[in-house]
Amino acid sequence: MSLKIDNTRTKTALLLTAFVTPALLAQQTATLNVDLNRPKSPVSPTLYGLMTEEINYSYDGGLYAELVRNRTFRADWSGILNWFLIENGASSAKVSIDSKQGPSAALSNSAKLEVIKADATSPAGLLNEGYWGIAVRPSTRYSGSLFAKSDAQTTLPLKVALVADQSGQVLATTSVPVAGAAWKEYKFEMQSGNAPASSENHLEITIDRPATLWLQLVSLFPPTYHGAPNGNRIDIMEKLAAMHPSFLRFPGGNYLEGGNIQTRFDWKKMIGPLLDRPTHPTTWSYHSSDGMGLLEFLMWCEDLHMEPVLAVYAGYSLGGQVVKPGPDLDPYVQDALDEIEYVTGGVGTKWGALRARDGHPAPFKLRYVEVGNEDNFDRSKSYDGRYAQFLKAIHAQYPNVSVIATMPVKEVTPDVVDDHYYKREQGMFELATQYDKTDRNGPKIFVGEWATREGTPTPNLGAALGDAAFMTGLERNSDVVIMASYAPLFVNVNPGGMQWSTDLIGFDALTSYGSPAYYAQVMFSSCLGDHTVESTVSGTGDKFFYSVTASANSKVCVKLVNASSTQQAVTITLSGLGSGTHTALLDTLKANSTWATNTISHPDRVVPVRSKLTVKGERVEHLLPAHSIQVLEIDR
Numbered sequence: 001m002s003l004k005i006d007n008t009r010t011k012t013a014l015l016l017t018a019f020v021t022p023a024l025l026a027q028q029t030a031t032l033n034v035d036l037n038r039p040k041s042p043v044s045p046t047l048y049g050l051m052t053e054e055i056n057y058s059y060d061g062g063l064y065a066e067l068v069r070n071r072t073f074r075a076d077w078s079g080i081l082n083w084f085l086i087e088n089g090a091s092s093a094k095v096s097i098d099s100k101q102g103p104s105a106a107l108s109n110s111a112k113l114e115v116i117k118a119d120a121t122s123p124a125g126l127l128n129e130g131y132w133g134i135a136v137r138p139s140t141r142y143s144g145s146l147f148a149k150s151d152a153q154t155t156l157p158l159k160v161a162l163v164a165d166q167s168g169q170v171l172a173t174t175s176v177p178v179a180g181a182a183w184k185e186y187k188f189e190m191q192s193g194n195a196p197a198s199s200e201n202h203l204e205i206t207i208d209r210p211a212t213l214w215l216q217l218v219s220l221f222p223p224t225y226h227g228a229p230n231g232n233r234i235d236i237m238e239k240l241a242a243m244h245p246s247f248l249r250f251p252g253g254n255y256l257e258g259g260n261i262q263t264r265f266d267w268k269k270m271i272g273p274l275l276d277r278p279t280h281p282t283t284w285s286y287h288s289s290d291g292m293g294l295l296e297f298l299m300w301c302e303d304l305h306m307e308p309v310l311a312v313y314a315g316y317s318l319g320g321q322v323v324k325p326g327p328d329l330d331p332y333v334q335d336a337l338d339e340i341e342y343v344t345g346g347v348g349t350k351w352g353a354l355r356a357r358d359g360h361p362a363p364f365k366l367r368y369v370e371v372g373n374e375d376n377f378d379r380s381k382s383y384d385g386r387y388a389q390f391l392k393a394i395h396a397q398y399p400n401v402s403v404i405a406t407m408p409v410k411e412v413t414p415d416v417v418d419d420h421y422y423k424r425e426q427g428m429f430e431l432a433t434q435y436d437k438t439d440r441n442g443p444k445i446f447v448g449e450w451a452t453r454e455g456t457p458t459p460n461l462g463a464a465l466g467d468a469a470f471m472t473g474l475e476r477n478s479d480v481v482i483m484a485s486y487a488p489l490f491v492n493v494n495p496g497g498m499q500w501s502t503d504l505i506g507f508d509a510l511t512s513y514g515s516p517a518y519y520a521q522v523m524f525s526s527c528l529g530d531h532t533v534e535s536t537v538s539g540t541g542d543k544f545f546y547s548v549t550a551s552a553n554s555k556v557c558v559k560l561v562n563a564s565s566t567q568q569a570v571t572i573t574l575s576g577l578g579s580g581t582h583t584a585l586l587d588t589l590k591a592n593s594t595w596a597t598n599t600i601s602h603p604d605r606v607v608p609v610r611s612k613l614t615v616k617g618e619r620v621e622h623l624l625p626a627h628s629i630q631v632l633e634i635d636r
């Protein structure tokens with residue numbers, strides 16, 4: 001496991017055999033016999049990855065680092081959402097939506113601020129509340145931009161400021177000179193002072209004289225991961241990096257399908273300048289800024305060395321709208337082919353050239369395309385025909401792309417089938433053997449969504465035990481299960497932030513934390529051999545799970561899960577390890593109760609503890625604590 005993980009404590013140089021006292025040996029000792037000389041089946045290098053969609057404010061108010069909420073001024077009956085009028089002192093102003101004035105076809109309206117009375121001591125303007133506040137950290141640079149025009153005869157200075165909610169203290173500020181009656185983009189920077197980090201802040205944009213000002217696309221970013229413009233939150237990206245993910249399945253999930261065809265993930269409306277992205281309502285009851293568009297997903301992949309698993313809209317939306325296979329579906333198939341070309345095409349292709357225009361001339365590698373999402377919900381039973389139509393078209397143009405089906409189909413043989421599981425702990429224990437008897441001559445399996453659903457907003461230790469048990473089964477069967485990704489990945493823990501409970505990583509505007517289930521994944525993915533080996537176990541209870549993988553001449557990875565409330569002694573024999581001494585790392589995640597968990601204010605209650613060990617010879621007397629997950633990595 002990466003030692004970069006927050007709060008992972010390290011112990012040093014213990015002998016594994018030293019764990020076992022005579023009293024412990026008196027209890028039932030299980031036997032785990034591993035034969036390293038008998039490789040069994042390959043382990044997929046892409047076994048562990050990420051699944052993501054816009055749910056639980058995953059991007060807006062989450063990974064996507066934009067601080068301004070509703071930067072495009074959507075309004076409902078109550079007024080402009082998330083924006084409020086400021087009338088300081090004797091100033092007077094009003095704000096409305098001007099549906100006739102906007103800087104682009106996609107953003108064809110704007111906020112019209114009419115300041116009737118204002119001066120330097122009584123400015124008027126607008127306030128944005130952010131996503132449950134705006135995080136301001138000391139000595140930090142904030143980069144902003146906005147589109148504006150005004151009716152003022154001379155240059156109109158806008159004061160932009162980050163302001164503390166309680167004290168009213170200005171934490172960072174700058175002046176933006178708006179000149180003229182034509183739409184123009186203005187970029188600005190502000191630097192915070194030394195006030196302590198907090199999210200109880202908001203953004204203010206004020207003017208100190210009577211004038212009418214039109215605003216659109218008001219944006220503000222803190223420093224982002226790798227300094228990318230329009231980029232991602234550093235703390236969350238670092239948590240993902242610690243999971244060593246090999247792929248990213250995007251953009252859904254239900255978010256891909258949309259409630260209807262109109263509100264699907266329409267990728268062509270989510271590329272290029274933000275000004276050309278109209279934004280859209282999601283299936284998860286809130287609106288997406290679409291700042292996280294197709295290229296941003298791909299750059300997220302690039303940042304974390306993940307390969308994209310691109311899900312394309314397949315003619316079925318959640319509300320039940322279906323596009324019939326045949327000519328009706330052709331435009332959607334073409335859309336998918338265009339999308340693949342945007343991802344993989346050279347700069348000489350139509351869509352590859354657009355990707356270059358958008359700032360990324362180099363094509364991305366793409367090996368997997370998924371057609372739709374959970375099409376078993378399609379009551380018209382049209383998926384067989386829809387999938388076959390996509391498969392044939394994609395294979396004809398991209399013979400090396402594997403096309404994933406979202407359910408079993410009969411009309412053609414799918415390359416890969418995506419299975420989803422959401423269960424309680426007991427259900428996941430049962431699923432640990434799900435793939436033991438799967439036909440090895442059939443399609444490969446992608447477990448594109450799975451989770452033990454216990455704990456809210458994020459999973460508890462019991463859920464982590466269910467997850468770990470399930471993952472031992474994935475590893476044992478990774479010759480057929482080539483990829484797996486937990487879902488959902490993220491949740492904004494603020495009231496109203498969550499639409500789906502039990503999510504791997506929680507955050508608010510300021511910080512983020514990993515659940516026990518997150519740490520189970522960090523541990524499992526940190527030691528993944530390239531093959532399984534023959535092994536047998538006896539004498540354990542029914543809440544004991546394990547897997548053993550190895551890589552030739554380098555390491556052995558033993559994963560042990562004791563989901564029972566009593567400790568378990570195990571004699572582990574590793575035939576073929578050799579009679580010398582071997583250094584090893586032991587990572588342990590445990591708690592006294594399955595209900596133990598981490599929260600945004602207590603992020604470190606259940607975290608892995610690392611020990612360095614020396615294994616002497618091929619036999620290890622080991623004691624597995626109650627309610628524990630352990631990963632033992634032994635150098636060969």
Ligand code: AHR
Pocket residue numbers: 053055252253254255373374449487488500
């Ligand atoms: O992960 C949450 C939702 O569960 C996904 O959007 C959907 O694919 C599944 O039903």
